[in-house]
Amino acid sequence: MTNTKFGGGTPAVSLLFGAAIAIAALGFALVIGETRIPLETVWNVLRIEAGYPAPEVNPIDRGILWSYRLPRAIMAMACGASLALSGVVLQALLRNPLSDPYILGLSAGASTGAVAVAILGFGAGALTLSGGAFIGALLAFGFVAFLARLARGNSAAATSSLALLLAGVAGAQLFHALTALIIAKSADANQARGIMFWMMGNLSGSRWPDIYLAVPVALAGAGVIFAHFRALDAMTFGREAAQSMGIRTGLVMTILIGTTALLTAVMVSMTGAIGFVGLVVPHAMRFLVGVRHVRLIPATALAGGVFLILADIVSRILIPGQAMPIGVVTALVGAPAFAIILVRSSRAHSG
Numbered sequence: 001m002t003n004t005k006f007g008g009g010t011p012a013v014s015l016l017f018g019a020a021i022a023i024a025a026l027g028f029a030l031v032i033g034e035t036r037i038p039l040e041t042v043w044n045v046l047r048i049e050a051g052y053p054a055p056e057v058n059p060i061d062r063g064i065l066w067s068y069r070l071p072r073a074i075m076a077m078a079c080g081a082s083l084a085l086s087g088v089v090l091q092a093l094l095r096n097p098l099s100d101p102y103i104l105g106l107s108a109g110a111s112t113g114a115v116a117v118a119i120l121g122f123g124a125g126a127l128t129l130s131g132g133a134f135i136g137a138l139l140a141f142g143f144v145a146f147l148a149r150l151a152r153g154n155s156a157a158a159t160s161s162l163a164l165l166l167a168g169v170a171g172a173q174l175f176h177a178l179t180a181l182i183i184a185k186s187a188d189a190n191q192a193r194g195i196m197f198w199m200m201g202n203l204s205g206s207r208w209p210d211i212y213l214a215v216p217v218a219l220a221g222a223g224v225i226f227a228h229f230r231a232l233d234a235m236t237f238g239r240e241a242a243q244s245m246g247i248r249t250g251l252v253m254t255i256l257i258g259t260t261a262l263l264t265a266v267m268v269s270m271t272g273a274i275g276f277v278g279l280v281v282p283h284a285m286r287f288l289v290g291v292r293h294v295r296l297i298p299a300t301a302l303a304g305g306v307f308l309i310l311a312d313i314v315s316r317i318l319i320p321g322q323a324m325p326i327g328v329v330t331a332l333v334g335a336p337a338f339a340i341i342l343v344r345s346s347r348a349h350s351g
Contacts, residue, residue, distance in 0.1 A: 014289070018302040022077065025309040029073035030065055032313050034321070037061050067207070075206035076312045076326075077305035078218040079271050080281075082263040084304025085225050087278025088296060089260050092232040093253055097341055098165050100278030101137075101264040105171030107275065109140020110261075110268035111199055112175045112182070118195075119186045130213070133265035136175070141261060144171040201274035201327025203312050210270050221263040222301050228252060229293035236291070274308070274327045276334020281307055283341060 030042045045065045047054035083101060090099035101107050113136020114129045116122040122132055148167035179199070183192050198205075225232075231252045234242035239249045267274075281304045282296070289295045311329040318324055 014295075015298055015302075018299060022302050022306050022309075025306045026073050026077070029076070029309050029313055030069050033064075033069060033316055035061075035064060037065060041065070071208050071211050072203050072206045072312065073309055074211050075203055075214055075271065076308040078211070078214040079203075079267040079274065080277055080304035080306070080308025081301040082218045082221060082267050082304075083274065083277040084281040084300045084307070085222055085278075085297065086260040086263050088282045088293070088300050089225055089232065089256050090278070091282060092236050092293070093256060094164060095236065095238065096164050097283070097344075098279070098338070099168075100276065101260065102273060102275035102277075103165070103172070103279060103338075104168040105140040105144050105175060106137045106261060106264045107268050107273035108172040108175035108179070109136040109138075109143075110134070110265045111273050112136045112179045113139075113265070114269045115179050115182050115195060119182055119191065129269040130266045133269040134262055135265075137261040137265045137268075138258075140171050140175055141257065143174070144168050147171065197325060198272040200325035201272045201330065202325055203271055204323060206270065214266060214270060217263065217266045221259050222297070224259045225256065226297045228256060229297055232256075232293040232297075272325075272327065274330055276330050276338065277304055277308060279341070280330075280334050280337045283337070 027039065027042070031037055031039055041057050041061055042065060044054040044057050045062050048057070048062070049066055086106075087100040090101070090104065091097055110133035113122075113132035113134065116136070117127055117129050117132030127135075144164070144167045147170060148164040151163040151167060183195055187195060231242065231247050234245045234247050235249065235252070242249050242252075282300050285296055285299045285303050289299045308326070308330070311333070312326050315324040315326045315329045318329070
């Protein structure tokens, strides 16, 4: 029977359509900003940087496009895709529609780990910001999972979902407090201001060296997740059902949660904690392409990247002459969506 949702029966066409939308979003990100740059200039700069002959362009425009806007847009694409895919994985493995790296405290834990490395010198110079963030994300997930298990016991599914949600809130607050404590005790005034702005989500510092790490990590993480699409389909019915289908659930959960923690950690270490991407985008894509992960994973990756690019554009132009943290924009979209999903989930369990 043909899937009647968007793209049903024609995944290649849907993928090409999504890629075209992503390219268009990248084009908007290069054109729109405090200084409007014509699309022709953008094209000429890209040709020059690629080594092809093209008319000369204003050096200032060339610098803005190549050194600032393009790496920022690529970082938004990589970060949005990574966070959205993390949401898909967590929602499938935990069977909770409210799961995402921000709500479950992974982003907060990654922030704490990154700040500990940057300010306290945690790791004695052998640990990078991304490494510290990875450790923090794993610790946060372990704490939240442990607390949720203690809280729910043998309770019903609705109570289990609520226990996980409340444990995530508690874990996020704990790690936010630890981060604030580190900043208050060890950071000077300039460091504190920079870190607080970074913690709300900020892409303005994205440069090409960051892209050389973020893009390979995002692609590798997406590849690992897509390779387990059948396991994710099975896990949505529960661990017992997945085991009856021959899925090694313990190994799958270890690999996928580790991948999610790595994706979250690398992106948070570069952009700060950006919330609700992993919550909003997967649910929107389930509505459009269905629940099968063979379609959901690539659709979510593309949509997550496009969503964060558009959110970054809004953050740059919403207040003239002042850049707003991108986390503010995603929260303005994500908070109402979170409320809707929470109400629908509660009604579904009670009904």
